[in-house]
Amino acid sequence: MPECNEDKKKKVRDIRDAYKKAWNKLTKNYFSRNLQGHVQDMQELEPVIKQLSELVKMYRQRFSELKREKAVMDFSDLEHYCLQLLMDESSTPDAIIPSSIADNLQQQFQEVLVDEYQDTNLVQETILQLVSDHSQSGNLFMVGDVKQSIYRFRHAEPGLFIEKYKHFANDEESGRRIDLASNFRSRELVLAGTNYIFRQIMDEKVGEISYDKDAELIYANHVYDDQLYDMPNPELIIIDREKPEEDTSAEEESGEEENYLDLEKAQLEARAYAQKIKQWIGDATHKPQQVFDKETQTQRDVQYRDIVILMRSMKNWAPIIVEEMKKQGIPVYAELSTGYFAAIEVKVMLSLLKTIDNPRQDIPLVSVLKSPIVGMNEEELSQIRLANPKSVFYDALKKYGRQQTDTLSEKVNRFLENLQRYREASRNGALSELIWQIYRETGYYDFVGGMPGGKQRQANLRALYDRARSYEASSFRGLFRFLRFIERMEENDQDLGAAKALSEQEDVVRIMSIHTSKGLEYPIVIIGAMDKEFNESDWKKPYLLHKNMGFASKYIDPDKRITYPTLYYHAVKNALKREALAEELRVLYVALTRAKEKLVMVANVASFEKKQAKWQRMASYGEWVLPAYHRAKSRSYLDLVGSALIRHQDTDALRTEPLSQQIPEVIRLDPSCWDISVLHGSEFANLDETAEDENMQLQESIQNWQPVPADDSQLEKMVAHRLAFRYPFREAAESRAKQTVTEIKRQQEIKDEFSSDQFVSNFQPPIVKRPAFMQRERTFSAAEKGTAMHTVMQHIPFNRQWQAAEIEEFVQGLVEREILLQEAADTIDTEAIAKFFETELAAYMAETSPIYREVPFSLALPAEEVYANWQGTSEEHVLIQGVLDCVIPKEDGWIILDYKTDNVSAEVTEQVKEKLVKRYEVQLQLYRKALQQIWQQPVAHMYLYFFSGQLLLEV
Numbered sequence: 001m002p003e004c005n006e007d008k009k010k011k012v013r014d015i016r017d018a019y020k021k022a023w024n025k026l027t028k029n030y031f032s033r034n035l036q037g038h039v040q041d042m043q044e045l046e047p048v049i050k051q052l053s054e055l056v057k058m059y060r061q062r063f064s065e066l067k068r069e070k071a072v073m074d075f076s077d078l079e080h081y082c083l084q085l086l087m088d089e090s091s092t093p094d095a096i097i098p099s100s101i102a103d104n105l106q107q108q109f110q111e112v113l114v115d116e117y118q119d120t121n122l123v124q125e126t127i128l129q130l131v132s133d134h135s136q137s138g139n140l141f142m143v144g145d146v147k148q149s150i151y152r153f154r155h156a157e158p159g160l161f162i163e164k165y166k167h168f169a170n171d172e173e174s175g176r177r178i179d180l181a182s183n184f185r186s187r188e189l190v191l192a193g194t195n196y197i198f199r200q201i202m203d204e205k206v207g208e209i210s211y212d213k214d215a216e217l218i219y220a221n222h223v224y225d226d227q228l229y230d231m232p233n234p235e236l237i238i239i240d241r242e243k244p245e246e247d248t249s250a251e252e253e254s255g256e257e258e259n260y261l262d263l264e265k266a267q268l269e270a271r272a273y274a275q276k277i278k279q280w281i282g283d284a285t286h287k288p289q290q291v292f293d294k295e296t297q298t299q300r301d302v303q304y305r306d307i308v309i310l311m312r313s314m315k316n317w318a319p320i321i322v323e324e325m326k327k328q329g330i331p332v333y334a335e336l337s338t339g340y341f342a343a344i345e346v347k348v349m350l351s352l353l354k355t356i357d358n359p360r361q362d363i364p365l366v367s368v369l370k371s372p373i374v375g376m377n378e379e380e381l382s383q384i385r386l387a388n389p390k391s392v393f394y395d396a397l398k399k400y401g402r403q404q405t406d407t408l409s410e411k412v413n414r415f416l417e418n419l420q421r422y423r424e425a426s427r428n429g430a431l432s433e434l435i436w437q438i439y440r441e442t443g444y445y446d447f448v449g450g451m452p453g454g455k456q457r458q459a460n461l462r463a464l465y466d467r468a469r470s471y472e473a474s475s476f477r478g479l480f481r482f483l484r485f486i487e488r489m490e491e492n493d494q495d496l497g498a499a500k501a502l503s504e505q506e507d508v509v510r511i512m513s514i515h516t517s518k519g520l521e522y523p524i525v526i527i528g529a530m531d532k533e534f535n536e537s538d539w540k541k542p543y544l545l546h547k548n549m550g551f552a553s554k555y556i557d558p559d560k561r562i563t564y565p566t567l568y569y570h571a572v573k574n575a576l577k578r579e580a581l582a583e584e585l586r587v588l589y590v591a592l593t594r595a596k597e598k599l600v601m602v603a604n605v606a607s608f609e610k611k612q613a614k615w616q617r618m619a620s621y622g623e624w625v626l627p628a629y630h631r632a633k634s635r636s637y638l639d640l641v642g643s644a645l646i647r648h649q650d651t652d653a654l655r656t657e658p659l660s661q662q663i664p665e666v667i668r669l670d671p672s673c674w675d676i677s678v679l680h681g682s683e684f685a686n687l688d689e690t691a692e693d694e695n696m697q698l699q700e701s702i703q704n705w706q707p708v709p710a711d712d713s714q715l716e717k718m719v720a721h722r723l724a725f726r727y728p729f730r731e732a733a734e735s736r737a738k739q740t741v742t743e744i745k746r747q748q749e750i751k752d753e754f755s756s757d758q759f760v761s762n763f764q765p766p767i768v769k770r771p772a773f774m775q776r777e778r779t780f781s782a783a784e785k786g787t788a789m790h791t792v793m794q795h796i797p798f799n800r801q802w803q804a805a806e807i808e809e810f811v812q813g814l815v816e817r818e819i820l821l822q823e824a825a826d827t828i829d830t831e832a833i834a835k836f837f838e839t840e841l842a843a844y845m846a847e848t849s850p851i852y853r854e855v856p857f858s859l860a861l862p863a864e865e866v867y868a869n870w871q872g873t874s875e876e877h878v879l880i881q882g883v884l885d886c887v888i889p890k891e892d893g894w895i896i897l898d899y900k901t902d903n904v905s906a907e908v909t910e911q912v913k914e915k916l917v918k919r920y921e922v923q924l925q926l927y928r929k930a931l932q933q934i935w936q937q938p939v940a941h942m943y944l945y946f947f948s949g950q951l952l953l954e955v
């Protein structure tokens with residue numbers, strides 16, 4: 001027998017093993033029992049599931065009642081109530097009849113336009129049908145792209161779109177389909193690349209829609225034709241993390257070099273992105289990449305903000321990537337608003353701090369006991385609970401510690417001792433020191449460092465420490481207050497997003513989820529984490545829920561204590577799996593179609609060799625669309641993309657063997673072009689970290705107020721100029737631009753022996769009216785009494801003399817007309833008003849008409865006239881507002897009269913009169929200015945009339 005090539009032998013064996021494995025799985029799942037057995041399992045399960053569904057219905061009922069009681073709705077209630085309103089009560093699931101409200105709306109809307117129609121769910125679809133008109137040609141217009149339906153988790157139903165898509169193409173009567181095939185967004189090579197991949201991976205079997213000629217992206221923006229791009233090919237970068245074969249000499253050589261195996265996967269990738277980005281942005285030796293600017297219709301240097309990094313999920317990787325990119329000196333922005341307080345390590349530490357503050361709080365205490373800091377399990381916790389079932393948990397814990405002598409009680413006592421020490425430390429020392437002491441003594445800081453995403457977790461713990469330090473730097477003290485402060489931050493959604501130092505507007509590289517990127521476009525798109533496994537939680541639970549197939553559970557035999565999947569469980573599982581994969585294909589499609597000019601896909605894999613072996617099975621497959629069974633086995637985007645690219649002439653780097661000539665030319669020589677690089681993880685181990693070092697040094701110098709080097713004289717000048725800058729309108733910014741006359745008067749007031757503070761404040765009109773219930777109380781403030789007097793003077797006719805009794809009657813009239821409250825009317829000094837009418841001035845007023853009362857005015861005055869010490873520019877103006885009590889026109893100059901209700905108790909000497917005049921001089925001079933400037937009238941006299949003491953004084 002001729003010698004057989006070992007490699008080929010292994011290959012054949014691998015293929016056979018793969019099929020054997022698949023076969024075994026099939027037989028295990030479906031043929032380990034006969035049909036009767038399967039049916040029997042499901043029949044036995046039936047009553048249990050029925051009971052469960054009854055329970056769920058009851059729960060729903062109770063839940064709805066509670067919601068109604070509390071008058072709250074959730075988002076899906078909104079949709080469902082809306083549907084209820086629009087649907088006539090006689091509707092059945094098969095015949096939905098519009099209600100009168102829906103009829104009404106149908107009349108109202110001429111056109112109903114729906115964008116992103118592919119993301120509609122059945123409820124929304126029914127609502128749309130109910131409000132649109134179906135009488136003649138119809139008025140419902142829907143736009144969408146089913147390949148971009150990525151909201152399955154919100155019950156989007158791409159089937160609705162697909163059904164119309166097919167139906168309208170064949171039946172012009174029911175609707176018209178317009179294909180918007182041209183793509184104006186992207187360069188030709190980006191589109192060709194996307195087409196090449198999707199033609200192979202998307203069809204009705206896996207993907208729910210076929211990627212046929214109608215679906216393909218057609219290059220239409222020919223502006224790009226004349227604008228060359230330096231590195232136009234879409235790229236696939238694969239980082240291989242496979243450990244090199246044991247080689248002691250290499251290990252010695254590497255010495256202290258950072259071992260790439262210590263780097264997080266996300267960190268490795270981030271370094272790959274950073275390397276690319278640095279290349280594009282350029283430096284002293286490299287020209288920056290050019291991108292096309294839509295505004296100017298020309299090319300310009302690429303900026304950070306032209307680049308986006310898309311991730312399927314932001315949850316675990318994004319914070320690490322942000323941190324690593326920063327280390328590499330690349331400004332990034334990622335929306336990481338959530339996550340800090342949700343991070344388990346932060347929760348545990350906060351629980352511990354709460355327990356230290358007050359151990360009689362069950363939830364924080366038990367959280368700490370269960371956390372790795374103490375490490376108790378449910379069993380132990382229940383034992384402790386049993387020691388004292390009625391009290392708070394802390395009492396139970398202490399009792400258990402006292403009474404028992406087992407290993408658990410040792411654990412308990414150790415914890416109680418530590419807690420006692422921490423409690424003392426929290427009272428005596430700095431909080432931040434306590435936090436650090438806890439990290440050190442419990443080893444929790446090191447522990448989280450060993451968890452997945454350890455670097456980020458440690459950063460979170462450090463952030464808590466920093467937060468405590470800066471809290472103590474303010475004048476606040478104490479653990480309780482700190483916890484309240486943190487709680488308030490949490491309540492107000494002020495999460496400690498460390499990455500939020502930069503805002504969205506700035507020139508930074510964005511990191512976002514593919515879902516967020518929907519509808520957006522960027523010149524350069526990096527799709528990261530291509531080998532992250534799809535989320536399988538949807539169909540890996542012991543019970544499954546499918547929107548059409550309903551509920552499926554594993555078979556459970558409580559007696560034998562066994563559980564295994566039923567046939568129906570398998571059916572639902574397969575349906576969910578298929579749908580989830582279809583959704584993933586569409587998410588990938590959204591990602592690829594965000595790029596305008598350049599597309600880079602990055603993945604890092606545990607073993608490139610294994611991936612190759614998997615893809616290689618497609619290397620000689622002759623059809624465009626890859627076999628469904630192969631695609632269905634994909635665990636990541638990379639699996640799909642790798643299998644698709646392996647048959648292209650540009651992708652030697654992916655193959656273990658030369659490109660098979662059996663592959664049809666259309667596939668092999670497809671016009672798309674590809675740059676593939678496979679790099680080993682070790683290449684990223686020692687990336688230049690000088691940027692970080694420099695930044696750290698700078699930061700340190702700045703924090704310590706030490707000079708930093710300025711090697712650029714231009715820069716030095718600019719900094720000096722900026723630091724010396726003085727805002728030209730500072731004075732204006734520090735004084736009010738709008739003032740009331742009363743305020744100005746108060747500021748410039750000269751206190752005299754007659755003016756107690758209260759006296760002075762008599763004339764401040766109340767800034768806010770006293771609330772109604774207080775106005776009705778007996779005590780009226782001096783200001784309110786003054787206002788009441790002014791109200792009477794505003795309304796009382798001047799054309800005659802008034803006696804006190806008549807005034808009394810007049811005031812009652814005001815009460816009846818609801819101009820005055822009775823309580824306010826009771827404070828009116830009618831005698832004093834009667835006395836006013838005895839004055840010469842009142843006699844003159846009786847002869848004169850018109851007389852203007854309560855005249856409001858606004859007047860702009862130069863600031864220096866208003867503010868005695870004004871230092872600012874002379875152009876600055878202040879807006880003055882005031883109300884003139886009484887203005888009396890007179891031929892030889894107008895008269896201003898201002899009523900005063902001050903209590904002038906002292907004997908009225910000349911000196912007292914002088915002081916009173918002085919007090920109001922500023923105010924009246926401003927009135928004079930107002931009258932002269934606004935009314936253009938000369939002012940001959942200005943009087944103050946003091947009701948108390950019937951004093952008329954000329955100013």
Ligand SMILES: Nc1ncnc2c1ncn2[C@@H]1O[C@H](COP(=O)(O)OP(=O)(O)OP(=O)(O)O)[C@@H](O)[C@H]1O
Nearest residue numbers: 145148183184185186221294518519520521593594
């Ligand atoms: N007729 C056109 N001529 C030139 N450019 C166009 C034209 N139509 C659209 N564009 C440009 O193409 C890009 C994509 O357009 P638009 O965002 O409307 O597409 P879309 O179908 O909504 O994309 P998607 O659904 O993939 O997010 C935009 O930059 C837009 O300015």
